[in-house]
Amino acid sequence: MATTTTENSNSVVFQTLGTASGKHIGVATLNIEKALNALNIEMVQALTSQLTAWRSDNNIVAVVLDGAGEKAFCAGGDVRAIYHAALATPGEVTAQATDFFKQEYQLDYLLHTFAKPVLVWGDGIVMGGGLGLMAGASHRVVTEHSRIAMPEVTIGLYPDVGGSYFLNRMPGKTGLFLGMTAYNMNGADAHYVGIGNHYLNRDDKELLFDAMATLAWADDKAFNHEMLHALIDDMQLECDTPLAPSQLETHQVLIDDLMDGELTAIVARVSALDDTLKQAQPWLAKACKVMLAGSPISLALVHQQSQLGTEMSLADVFKFELGLSVNCCAKADFAEGVRALLIDKDRNPKWLFSNVASIPSDLVSSLMISPWDESDHPLRDML
Template sequence: MSTTSSTSNSSLATQDTVRFQEIVCSDQQSKIAVATLCNPKALNALTQNMLVLLNDQLDKWHDDDAVLCVILNGEGEKAFCAGGDVRTLHDKMKHAPIEDAKAYAEAFFGTEYQCDYLIHTYTKPIIAWGEGIVMGGGMGLFMGASHKVVTPDSRLAMPEIHIGLFPDVGATYFLNRLDDDIGLFLGLTGVMMNGTDALDVRLADHMNAPADKQKLLHQLQQTDWNSIEDSYDYLTEVLSELADNANIAKPATHLLPLIPDIQRACASDTLEEVFDNIQALPCNEKWMQAAQRNLMDGSPITAHICFRQLKQYHQLSLADCFRLELILGLRSVEFGEFQEGVRARLVDKDGLPNWTYAHISQVPKSVIDNLFTSLWREQEHPLAMLGHH
């Protein structure tokens, strides 16, 4: 990573890059690859530049027989990755002609989804070290990894309802693979989970101490890889052993005791019923109060998109999910709800988005139908090549 001198203007020091290392193992042949997201001032939010770099390097490592596994992590302790760089997208939507904004969004989302798809379909183990914040675009990278590690301070969410977008980065796929309707609740409320919650609903595989990361690297470097029959099983064992030795104090679960209530609330066939059921859930816990408030204050259009994603599209292949999300992403840029959400939450920070419709009951079905309508013929879709290797 390029370093800027301490005398430089602080705006020049904003780094949006990815640092790559290859650690040679003791056999002098095998390598452990490490990719570190380096945008710490923005909680490692993914810029277009970072996504291009990461995607290209993961491709190279995939083809390099000496690379045995990849460790994906974020700079600093605060965040693995807090999401995609939606502020730049907001500025394009606000100042550029709509066709330019859509072209930028197509390039940004297209690269992001290709990178996420590559991680999901990688044929080598990827350990995603989800320390700190793992949200939105960070979840996109995290969920495709073969070994998803959280720490006691991890906080995970798909919070798109706050900004008038929709659960993307493959969420149409991975939220639909959770136990019945849990994904719908997480998407509609954008609620923050801790590491224990993530393990409980199988959004994560391991909880490790932050200090285990260096121990993991050291152990993998010392491993005699010729004697390892299955690298996936071996990494699972190593992570489990490190966790046992670290004697971690796990944060208390919020989600597990509430799962039956959440599933009953979200089982209804209409969004209006699900909305009312969630608001009626017993809220003697701050966590549930936050979930209910998020849904109440969130974009009614996002709620409708999310409901349809998680009620009608659970049979879609991974590649088709990303193709659908690219359509939704560009339609959202056209529509304007997303621009207003980012303005209110991240740019002006007044926290008062002026949503197009005041309540979910006012959103016409035709508006949602249009958001799901492709901008391309099937073979012309920018992600037509996903899944056709």
């Protein structure tokens, strides 16, 4: 497969790969390996610019998103600048938060609405903002080394980047469970809930790229989608390490029972979970421990998020989440969560409220009210 480097930022490498059909595949590699390829604003802008160009280039028939190294596709968003801005102007919606989330969500929406096939190689860690990129792709490949999570409750946020859309489309109450517990999914779990729609082994990546070069790419986008799906499905049958059983699928009834009802009842149920059960199911014990240590405000937001259902359009979801995200940075536990986990790293956050029962009834609803009218909303042009 012929390779041409087209344009590089400091943190994303862009290449085009030639194919036997004469068409090209665009490849974007997140390239800050030491930071587990966490998204910063420069990366978001570079990806948006190149993807927009590739979308209108008739010679580009598909796009691949990959991450440098084997540890992570993308471990989330780099939120340190937002944290410092929040400290400087407590209680206020900052330009830094608005600009970062706005541009990140625009990139996610671009991927969701990209007519050409977009393949994400979701190997290693895929969290937060990385999951936003992956969820927008049409071909989402997970591997035996995938570790996928929405850990926002640990930093006083909530599962954004379209989480209000894709979490509510998962089986039963799995989406609520993932949002509240920051549970680390393996490839099988991610495949079960629909985050991944293909499974291959880590060692299959180069084989996949080589095989993509031999496909009879056409100008028909629907044909190209189906052809790529068929290729990966055929390769999945040959995996040396097959798809393992999913804990989420195996224990769907237990998860639905745990996550049923009002928030206070859910927290009480999880708090009282039998020690024998937790010993027998260490994956569940860890998930519940993370949930109970997370921000009570975040838990309340995740619970409200789960009530949104599936009626909102994708564009409306991103508009809603932009308001909620900047409000969290200004008025909720975000700054303290980032301090404890990423800045001081003492892992001892002092949340605004000690438990969900002590949260004022009007706080959560106020956080969900947009700081902008429709006419001046930063994403007003998103349709």
